[in-house]
Amino acid sequence: MNLMEYQGKELFKRAGIAVPxxxxxxxxxxxxxxxxxxxxxxxxxxxxxxxxxxKAGKIKxxxxxxxxxxxxxxxxxxPMPPNRQNPQGEPIxxxxxxxxxxxxxxxxxxxxxxxxARKPVxxxxxxxxxxxEEVSERHPESIEKFPVDTAIGYSPFIGRALAFAAQLDxxxxxxFPAIAGALYELFFRYGAKLVEINPLALTSDGRVIASDAKxxxxxxxxxxxxxxxxxxxxxxxxxxxxxxxxxxxxxxxxRRFPGDVxxxxxxxxxxxxxxxxVSNAGGQIANFLDVGGGANAQRVRNCYELVVNNTGATVFFxxxxxxxxxxxxxxxxVVEAMRETRSRKIPxxxxxxxxxxxxxxxxxxxxGMTPVETMDEGASEAVRLAAxxxx
Amino acid sequence: MxxxxxxxxxxxxxxxxxxEGSYHADRMVKYGTNLVGGVTPGKGGQTTPHGLPVxxxxxxxxxxxxxxxxxxxxxxPFAADALYEAYEAGITFAVCITEGVPVHDTLxxxxxxxxxxxxxxxxxxxxxxxxxLVGIMPGHIFKEGRVGVMSRSGTLTxxxxxxxxxxxxGQSTCVGVGGDPIIGTTFVECLREFKNxxxxxxxxxxxxxxxxxxxxxxxxxxxxxxxxxVVAFVGGRNAPPGKSLGHAGAIISGNFGTPxxxxxxxxxxxxxxxxxxxxIPRLLAERLAVRA
Numbered sequence: 001m002n003l004m005e006y007q008g009k010e011l012f013k014r015a016g017i018a019v020p021x022x023x024x025x026x027x028x029x030x031x032x033x034x035x036x037x038x039x040x041x042x043x044x045x046x047x048x049x050x051x052x053x054x055k056a057g058k059i060k061x062x063x064x065x066x067x068x069x070x071x072x073x074x075x076x077x078x079p080m081p082p083n084r085q086n087p088q089g090e091p092i093x094x095x096x097x098x099x100x101x102x103x104x105x106x107x108x109x110x111x112x113x114x115x116x117a118r119k120p121v122x123x124x125x126x127x128x129x130x131x132x133e134e135v136s137e138r139h140p141e142s143i144e145k146f147p148v149d150t151a152i153g154y155s156p157f158i159g160r161a162l163a164f165a166a167q168l169d170x171x172x173x174x175x176f177p178a179i180a181g182a183l184y185e186l187f188f189r190y191g192a193k194l195v196e197i198n199p200l201a202l203t204s205d206g207r208v209i210a211s212d213a214k215x216x217x218x219x220x221x222x223x224x225x226x227x228x229x230x231x232x233x234x235x236x237x238x239x240x241x242x243x244x245x246x247x248x249x250x251x252x253x254x255r256r257f258p259g260d261v262x263x264x265x266x267x268x269x270x271x272x273x274x275x276x277x278v279s280n281a282g283g284q285i286a287n288f289l290d291v292g293g294g295a296n297a298q299r300v301r302n303c304y305e306l307v308v309n310n311t312g313a314t315v316f317f318x319x320x321x322x323x324x325x326x327x328x329x330x331x332x333x334v335v336e337a338m339r340e341t342r343s344r345k346i347p348x349x350x351x352x353x354x355x356x357x358x359x360x361x362x363x364x365x366x367x368g369m370t371p372v373e374t375m376d377e378g379a380s381e382a383v384r385l386a387a388x389x390x391x
Numbered sequence: 392m393x394x395x396x397x398x399x400x401x402x403x404x405x406x407x408x409x410x411e412g413s414y415h416a417d418r419m420v421k422y423g424t425n426l427v428g429g430v431t432p433g434k435g436g437q438t439t440p441h442g443l444p445v446x447x448x449x450x451x452x453x454x455x456x457x458x459x460x461x462x463x464x465x466x467x468p469f470a471a472d473a474l475y476e477a478y479e480a481g482i483t484f485a486v487c488i489t490e491g492v493p494v495h496d497t498l499x500x501x502x503x504x505x506x507x508x509x510x511x512x513x514x515x516x517x518x519x520x521x522x523x524l525v526g527i528m529p530g531h532i533f534k535e536g537r538v539g540v541m542s543r544s545g546t547l548t549x550x551x552x553x554x555x556x557x558x559x560x561g562q563s564t565c566v567g568v569g570g571d572p573i574i575g576t577t578f579v580e581c582l583r584e585f586k587n588x589x590x591x592x593x594x595x596x597x598x599x600x601x602x603x604x605x606x607x608x609x610x611x612x613x614x615x616x617x618x619x620x621v622v623a624f625v626g627g628r629n630a631p632p633g634k635s636l637g638h639a640g641a642i643i644s645g646n647f648g649t650p651x652x653x654x655x656x657x658x659x660x661x662x663x664x665x666x667x668x669x670x671i672p673r674l675l676a677e678r679l680a681v682r683a
Contacts, residue, residue, distance in 0.1 A: 074625045113494060115602045118501050126576050150502035191574075220467060221493035268570060269599055270542020272627035273668060278631050280667050304509050321546040321553075322529060354549055375550060376669050 001217045004047045006096045007231050008195075014187040016208045017179055017197070022098035028072035031097055036065040041100040044071050046092045049236065055144065058092065061100065062063030068097070090236055093110055101209060105169045106199035109130060109180060110214075113188045113194075120187060121357040122158065124166040126345045129211075130200030132221045154184035172200075175208040190228075191221025239277065247306040249292055254306065259284025260386045262313025262346070263304055266291050266325045274319045277375050283383035286313040289323075300333025301341065315388040317382035319351045319375055320360075327352050327360030335367040340369065347385050352379040392562040393519035393537070394584040394591070395508065398642055401622040402460040404429040405473045406470050407445060408437070411488075412464035415527050417441070419462070424644075449480040459482040462516060462525045470512060471496035471620070478504040486500060486525050487511035487575070497573045508681035509575025515545035515567035526567065536561015539585040542597035543570055543604070547626055551597055552669050555646060558672035563591040572601075578608035586616055589590055593620040595671060596662075600627040601648050611654035620678035623657045624665045625650050 003011070009019045022046070023034045035042055046058035051058050056082060061073035073094055082089040089359040106128035113261055114121035119269040125142045127135045136143055144166040146158055159177025164166075168176060175325040179200070187195050203209060222228050237251065243252035253268075261283040271290040278285050291303050307313050320330045330352060338345065350371045352360045401631075402419070406412035407429025420426050420441050425590045435447030446452040449461065461477045463470060463485060470489040477485050485507055492512040501509060516526010517632035521535030525649050532549060533640045534556045542548035548567050550633055555562065566575055578596060583592045605625065614623055654664045663672045663678065 113498065115570060116607065118498065118573050120498065150499050188495055191493050193494060218494050220491045222493060223468060224493070235655070257647070265546065267546035269542055269547035269597070269626050270544070270550060272599060273544075273547050273550065275629045276626065277667060285629065321549045327548075335508070353553065354546075374490075376667065 001219055001228070001233055001237065002049050003217065003231065004046065004049065004094075004214040004235070005213050006047055006094070008215040008290075009096075009210065011186055011215060012182075012210050012213055014196075015182040015189070017033045017182045017186075018207065020098040020101055020209060020211065022096055025072070025095045025097055026075065026093070028069040030093060031072040031163040032065040034067035034097055034105050035062060035068040039044070039064070041099045043066060043100050044068060044075060045096045046075050046080065046088045047094045047096055048092055050083070050086050050090045052083060053080070055078050055169045056081055062097075064257060065161045066338070088238060088384055090321065093234070099200055101211060102204045103199075103211070104204045105171065105202040106211075107166070107168055107172060108135065108196075108198045109176075109200050109201070109295065110196035110198070111183050111192075114145075114147050117147045119150060119165065120184070121356060122146040122148065122162055122184075124162045124168070126166050126168050128201075132196075132198065148184065154181045156181060169202055171202045179208060179210075190215075190222055191218045192203050192216060193218050200332075243306060243310055247302040249290070249303065250307075253290040253292060255288040256311050257285045257287060258312065258390070259286045260314045262289075262307040262311055262316040263319070264291055264307060264316070264328075265319040266321065270319060270321055272373075274317065274375065274379070277319075277379035278317065278383060279381040281376070281379040283379065284385055286311040291308075297329055297333035297336055301337035302328055303387040304334070304337040305341055308341075308346055313346060315347045315349065315351045315382050315385040317351075317378055319378055321355070322352075322354030322356060322360075325355070327358075328363060329355060329360075331360035332365035333365060334369070347381045347389075349378050349385065351375055358383065392590040393522060394551060394588050395519055395564060395566065396508075396519045396523050396525055398423065398522040399425060399671075400460045400484070400523055400525075401425055401427045401456060401458045402461050402462060402523070403427060403449070403456065403458040403477045404464060404478065405440060405449065406464035407431055407443075408434050409464055411527075413439065413647075415448065415464065416443075418527075418530065419524050422530040423521075423549045423669070424523040424525060427451050427458050438513055448474045449482065450602060452580060453480045453482065458482065460525060461486070463487045465489060467491040467493070472508065472545050474500045474504060474507075477550070478507045478668055482507060482632050484508045485510070485575075486514070486516045486570075488516060488527060489516065492571070494571065494573055497571060500574065501575050510566060511569040511571075511575060512567030513533075513571045514574070516550060517564060517566040518562075519564045520562050528565070531633055532556055533565065534561040535615075536563065537590060537592035538562045538593040539588070540565040540579045541583075541585075541594075542567055542598070543599050544597060544626060545570075546601050547599075547668070551624065552597060554597065554672055555675075558676075560576075560672060560675060562592075563588060568604075570599075579611045582608060584614065586619075594622075595675065596621065596623045597668075598623065598624070598653055600650050600653070603648065605653040606656040609611050609653075609660040609662060613660035617661070618674065620681075621662045622665060622671050622674045622678060623662050625653045625657075625667060625672060
């Protein structure tokens, strides 16, 4: 779960990391009222998960209440335009009004998870305010990393070492170790996969302030902080994620594509291999769907309906290799789905093997369905049927 | 021989009275695993339907049975605790089946339980065919033989093994290392063990997009196992760019993580990459023929 900037900054504040003075607002009036009561130079920023707000004109300056109202209206008038990562764009539902900082320098500081080292890792660069991808292309030598031994945790020497190695401006040096320590604490306290300050601003009066906040929380750790359920409710799910959640599978377990061969498999690896198999057989995939482990009849039925009602699938290839998922349960789910669903009926190609496969095949046979033997055979049969449906 | 597990390994199940724990304990016993007991706090003193003793703590289980291996079936919030308890009790080999363990819990566990080999979390476990099964793999598709198999996916492993068995390639040990970003045992760590296993005469490695385990494995094979016939598969070539691949994660691993990067790394190490799982047996036969 990725947090909005204002949510990330709330966590920064709790951790003791300085953020710009400001107010989270939902309407132009609220922006105007806030500026009226707090005269000065303000920045009005759209609260979205997408990047590229500045270029899209979704960050604007305001010197008085009237201007604040006007720029807020302008920002809220249209959604974030689509880009390559977010082809649907993103609606703008709220704004952050923040003091305009007099910035002298911008740096970058993040804590992420280094998969290979199996440790949290600090990433620091003296170049901030642009995407870290861009920094790594233009100034790769500027990126300093420090993997942290979890048995020791953070110690200020790490912050000092990073500040020197990354050649941060001397103005940062005194405050940086405490900021890095707070960031590390926050990373563990809230179960984050990434906490990023970009830019970490050094103001001309010598303050070090987190000018932006990017926080990605581990969905598997959300149970440790029940308050995040409310935070989650305001976050935009894309259509695929919403549909997946409604069907009772993980939000990353379902993704649609433009093709006509619907797919479902148990396990992400097999689901990806199933898509690859359909492609190899010359077909066009309608979706990715991992039904998950231990799927019961109800879940299988939900998944059938998820695919037939929401994708362009004209044929549905179900590929189950049972380990913890039991073949008889899957078979029962398919039979029930076909019997009870009011959704449109499309031809099924079912590959069912592994745990309790005999019982599963018996159930399918009783319902007049014939499972195929292998994944490639199933993929070819599904592609053949899809071609037939196209006529 | 085999790696990590043989018929003498003394195994307990943590969470043995739960639905999944008891179901799979039964299957492990039927496969021939030397399952010596289980743990469920509050149910100590009971016995399982097989007459296996249930203990309140791992320490008691280890003292009473001499167990060295554990298989963990507890809900995600308690997985780290179960692993720490196993470590403190002297268990040296732990398989964590649980899916959905917070990544920070795993980070701390793997960073502190030095000396205990962990497989997973979010994995199907492992099997040394004909000897023992620890986990949730469907035993009947495996056959004893000489091919070592390692995979990040559960069900894809079964797919590949089924194909190998049908083509007459038995397996020495099959390890499902797990699908989480942080896992206790990587491909390279499996390769180190396979390298020293006299039963293993060929390897199949099933990777997928994301992370750099495949690239690391390719480099290890090139340096330490140049004579070993190895075939790889990389799942997810048609997958959309994963959200978790973005940003700082991508920075850490540079250009690693894409299917192209992984395929190129294997090819540079002289390891053929199968376009589809069903090509694996043929490629393996070719590699073995070249060697002979």
